Amino acid sequence: DTAVSQTPKYLVTQMGNDKSIKCEQNLGHDTMYWYKQDSKKFLKIMFSYNNKELIINETVPNRFSPKSPDKAHLNLHINSLELGDSAVYFCASSQDISGSGELFFGEGSRLTVL
Amino acid sequence: RKEVEQDPGPFNVPEGATVAFNCTYSNSASQSFFWYRQDCRKEPKLLMSVYSSGNEDGRFTAQLNRASQYISLLIRDSKLSDSATYLCVVNWWDDMRFGAGTRLTVKP
Numbered sequence: 001d002t003a004v005s006q007t008p009k010y011l012v013t014q015m016g017n018d019k020s021i022k023c024e025q026n027l028g029h030d031t032m033y034w035y036k037q038d039s040k041k042f043l044k045i046m047f048s049y050n051n052k053e054l055i056i057n058e059t060v061p062n063r064f065s066p067k068s069p070d071k072a073h074l075n076l077h078i079n080s081l082e083l084g085d086s087a088v089y090f091c092a093s094s095q096d097i098s099g100s101g102e103l104f105f106g107e108g109s110r111l112t113v114l
Numbered sequence: 115r116k117e118v119e120q121d122p123g124p125f126n127v128p129e130g131a132t133v134a135f136n137c138t139y140s141n142s143a144s145q146s147f148f149w150y151r152q153d154c155r156k157e158p159k160l161l162m163s164v165y166s167s168g169n170e171d172g173r174f175t176a177q178l179n180r181a182s183q184y185i186s187l188l189i190r191d192s193k194l195s196d197s198a199t200y201l202c203v204v205n206w207w208d209d210m211r212f213g214a215g216t217r218l219t220v221k222p
Contacts, residue, residue, distance in 0.1 A: 033209065041199065043158065043212040056209050090157055099205030100146040105157035
């Protein structure tokens, strides 16, 4: 079983559309994250959730809305997609919020906005 | 100053070479440090944690200098399979911040 799984793996869509990416972890971890990796390969934190509660919300447009129905799931919904949203989005989890433990990443969701 | 800054790279080295990467961080309160490896079009994976006294894992040695706020990674006897991007990661209050990565290509 994959520890952190995210779907879809690839997403191609038109500007202005709304799309969602789902993430699930079966590690029993308390903390989940969304990272964005742009074309320059820079991996940047977007959100983190601890036990379903939002902990970090970096400077991300409010078109991006995370939702955590339970601590094993963290979904990302994006409204009114823009060209600049094209990137690879990685979901990750860690044992807790302390930042002292390993991050486990999903395989990434490659979003292309045309 | 960037939160986590790495050698720009890319590093192109022959098999068997020794190569070193450096990384500096700006948050003096950081307590945890890591090196992650990311293969092309794959997710990052933990390579090794970095401890205050320095630590070694086979051909890989990681060092931490808190006074100067930098960490390093040394790879000895490079293999073709070491070709990847190496990401410096530093804990940032309650999350982790990544450097932009240093790309290593090991050539025959």
